[in-house]
Amino acid sequence: MARPKPTAFDKVKTVAENRRARFDYFIEDKFEAGIALSGTEVKSLRGGEGSIAESYAEVRGGEAWLINANIPEFSHGNRFNHEPKRPRKLLLHAREIERMVGAVERKGMTLIPLSVYFNSKGRAKVELGLAKGKQVHDKRATIKERDWKRDKARLLRENR
Template sequence: MAKDKDKQRFANNINIKNRKASFEYEFIEKFTAGMVLRGTEIKSIREGRVNLQEAYCTFYGEELWVQNMHISAYEQANNFNHEPLRQRKLLLNKKELLKLKTKIEEKGLTIVPIRLFLSGRGFAKLEIALARGKKLHDKRESIKERDIKRELSKIKF
């Protein structure tokens, strides 16, 4: 009986998106990275209690870290809980890390988390993108395109 409640609470089809990132940035290249998590963090992720809105990635030495990704505290954990805004290490191949580091040194490029999901094996993966910030007129164009698509979908039905 208790196992049925846990199955209802923990979902394996987690797909948390950062919709603000697609509006603010133009994506150049996408990567999928693993994350180093602590015990209660994966339980909070399975509950869907993650916020990617203010998250960004930075290099410390040769390692890539994600900052400001808020994973809420797990309710059933008492004193073994994690910090919600701690830095989390991202796991990528050495070639991918080197490629990202050289691209980041160019002016105007950044690494932005796009999506958090669970892999088929149950591991938390973070999809990141090498991105360039949009200008105001680019944002206006994306709003126009979205409105046009909405109008066309209304006409089709």
């Protein structure tokens, strides 16, 4: 019998986070994926460098790829240093990839990387979100709700 997956991912050290994704998209589902990296990419990530602000994921030929993620060259790398914005393969189960493809093709959703982190075993992971884009009025509602929560917390603190 297969053991159940944990509900929250085991994030020990978060390297990069896409904070804009939660504002621009409704996150429907989350997946944890490994990344196929070269040696200098891992060293650069361990140093806390890397950005996924303008990146996205796509499925090509039955494989998932992380596109446009920026992992800068390692400072002490030699001629075998990596290319900063190369497509990186994401390591997922075939069943998860099929689920993603179905949602992207049928429902018009997109795959957005939410964060890059190292888990407790020291492996680099990407948290992918299956997301649907927000309209302008949805973003306004998000801002309004966030402001109200902030004001409510301030009022509660003052009344104590």
